[in-house]
Structures are given as C-alpha cells and as structure tokens.
Amino acid sequence: MWKKKDCEVVVAVIPSQMKGQNILIHHSELCSLRPHQWLMGEVMEGLLHAFSHTFSVTDNIYLLSHYTAGCILFGDRKNLPQQSLRKVNFTNYGAILSFVLVNSNHWNLLYIHAETGTVYLVDPAQKSSELKASQTAAKRIREYFVMRRTCCGKSEWVDVKWKGGVMAHPLQQDGCSCGVIVVKMAKAVIQAFPEIPEMTFSTSKKEMERERRDLALYILESSVFDEQNRCGICASSKPPGQGTAMIEWIQCDDCNRWFHCSCLSMASEDIEDAKYKRWECLLCQ
Ligand SMILES: [Zn+2]
Ligand SMILES: [Zn+2]
CATH class of the missing domain: 3.40.395.10 (Adenoviral Proteinase; Chain A)
Structure with a gap:
C-alpha cells in the first residue's frame, strides 16, 4: 500500500466508540503514516x-x-x-x-x-x-x-x-x-x-519509523470493513443518492474489491468494455 499512488479508496473502517458510527480511513489518509509524513487527523x-x-x-x-x-x-x-x-x-x-x-x-x-x-x-x-x-x-x-x-x-x-x-x-x-x-x-x-x-517510549528516528508501520498494520487489523458487500468508495451497499434503480457493481481483477459504477462515475461504454477485459481499481492501476 505504501508504494501505490495515493487514492480515495476506503482501506479500513474502524468502529467508533458510539455504536453504529464508523470512521472511514481512505488510502491517502493511511499513507500519511509513511515515514517523514505529517499524520492526518482522521488516522489519529x-x-x-x-x-x-x-x-x-x-x-x-x-x-x-x-x-x-x-x-x-x-x-x-x-x-x-x-x-x-x-x-x-x-x-x-x-x-x-x-x-x-x-x-x-x-x-x-x-x-x-x-x-x-x-x-x-x-x-x-x-x-x-x-x-x-x-x-x-x-x-x-x-x-x-x-x-x-x-x-x-x-x-x-x-x-x-x-x-x-x-x-x-x-x-x-x-x-x-x-x-x-x-x-x-x-x-x-x-x-x-x-x-x-x-x-x-523512545522517539528516535528508527523507533518512529517502526511505530508508523505498526500503527498502519494495527488500523488494517482493526478494520471491520466488509469488502465483499460494500463499495470501496462510499463504503455502503447502496450508492449515495440512488433510489430503487438497479445498482451496477464492478470488481477489481487485482485486489477483488467491489465498487459501485456510479461512485466511480464510469461511463456506460467503459462498464460495457470492462465486462470483456481486465479491470483494475484506482488502488491497483
Ligand atoms: Zn459506492
Ligand atoms: Zn484493486
């Protein structure tokens, strides 16, 4: 994840102290744990x-x-x-x-x-x-x-x-x-x-680097994100603002995450195209 280009795919969902409320961690936010980067508030x-x-x-x-x-x-x-x-x-x-x-x-x-x-x-x-x-x-x-x-x-x-x-x-x-x-x-x-x-605790350069990696792993391990039934952009089963219309989904051929086509603003010809060839999500492209 460190090496991938920053994007807005949801990589972890942490249950909040208040039942029913969750904290979404996007890839770009998780990556602020990379060495020497300034940590984003959402991750903290x-x-x-x-x-x-x-x-x-x-x-x-x-x-x-x-x-x-x-x-x-x-x-x-x-x-x-x-x-x-x-x-x-x-x-x-x-x-x-x-x-x-x-x-x-x-x-x-x-x-x-x-x-x-x-x-x-x-x-x-x-x-x-x-x-x-x-x-x-x-x-x-x-x-x-x-x-x-x-x-x-x-x-x-x-x-x-x-x-x-x-x-x-x-x-x-x-x-x-x-x-x-x-x-x-x-x-x-x-x-x-x-x-x-x-x-x-120590605050040496080495210790800070180790701590950042450990914290990133801890976030991923603490995640309750249901990647098989939720969209990797909006983290819901139903796309925002959509009523009873048919919901189109697309799965990444690399990481197997699912996405609402509407959350990716995919054009219908691109959706049609993706049915016959490999498709990779923002994180895997
Ligand atoms: Zn969505
Ligand atoms: Zn992917």
Whole structure:
C-alpha cells in the first residue's frame, strides 16, 4: 500500500466508540503514516477509537473529535453552541481524550481528567510553556461546560474548578512526528486510566519509523470493513443518492474489491468494455 499512488479508496473502517458510527480511513489518509509524513487527523481519530476497544475503556473515557476539541480550545465563542454534544452525558465518563492542531501544523494531546479536575494540553515538541497552555485550555473547557448549561440545560462538570496540569513525556526529535507521538501518548493515557501515565517510549528516528508501520498494520487489523458487500468508495451497499434503480457493481481483477459504477462515475461504454477485459481499481492501476 505504501508504494501505490495515493487514492480515495476506503482501506479500513474502524468502529467508533458510539455504536453504529464508523470512521472511514481512505488510502491517502493511511499513507500519511509513511515515514517523514505529517499524520492526518482522521488516522489519529481512528487509532484512538481502535485503542479504546482494544483496552476496553469505551465506557470510561469519552473520545472527543479533534474537530470539536479545536473549536472548544481555539474557535470563535459564538460558534461553540454548535458543538454542545447535547446527547452526551459526561458524568458517565471519568475523562475526555482528544487532540488538537496548534498553529495549523502541530498536533497536541488534550486530556481532561475529571477526578482531579485537571486539563492537560501536551505538546510533543514542548515548544512553549505546557503549564501556561494547559491553564488557557482549562479556562476554555470551563467556558464550554457553562455554555452547555446555558444552551441546552446540561449541567454536568459545570462546577468542576478545572485547572491546567503537566505530565512528563518524551520529546519529539524531528519535524514531522508530532502526530505519531500524540497517538503513542494517547495509548499510554488509555492504558494507565484512571492514573496519569508514566511515558518513557523512545522517539528516535528508527523507533518512529517502526511505530508508523505498526500503527498502519494495527488500523488494517482493526478494520471491520466488509469488502465483499460494500463499495470501496462510499463504503455502503447502496450508492449515495440512488433510489430503487438497479445498482451496477464492478470488481477489481487485482485486489477483488467491489465498487459501485456510479461512485466511480464510469461511463456506460467503459462498464460495457470492462465486462470483456481486465479491470483494475484506482488502488491497483
Ligand atoms: Zn459506492
Ligand atoms: Zn484493486
């Protein structure tokens, strides 16, 4: 997969913490785990959800989407009510785990530990004061819970006096592995819950390369994608927007994945053609 040209074929489907919701990982996203590449948020999100199943913490740690986490910490306050998560009851959980993009290019871990009322914003490269950044984050988290009470009458965690905290962690040694280290830190947090983890892993170039390969394999192994009955583009059995019309499918002669012809925008003469010769999908071409 590493050697193939990046494309939008779905290569893994990771079950989310919330039943019935899945995280789709496209080939181009998985390939951001290649050495020296900057990790894409969707892959990190998928890994966190896979960890939460592997280590059985889905009932203890709420996994907040990194988009919502970014809105809470850095977004415009007037857009915050759209992120109120009115269906979530945080008292069911002991912590919230997420990650955020800082300065549009650097991943940080966000860990909200309810029992001690502590917010950790962990910077793999420790570029600035982590305590100060965590304190600012704690302030935004406080405001977020107050907003939820005002907007949808949800009062859990509103009275917690959130404070900023720091945890010791290994440091990033290159310019591109912040995402990989954040994922490793998230895994350590999940495994140590409810304790604060002691993180001692190596961040050497060699270790980062090995970790990237292991994470890619872990995603593929954690996938629940039914490649025989789902389309490799839309990941559904029925193409989006199609009613009861007959659904045409095409199978790759190389990898055996199936695709809706409509999802590939195939012209009818190309479909007709493919019936009599070899056909290869975007991933295998
Ligand atoms: Zn499709
Ligand atoms: Zn193929």
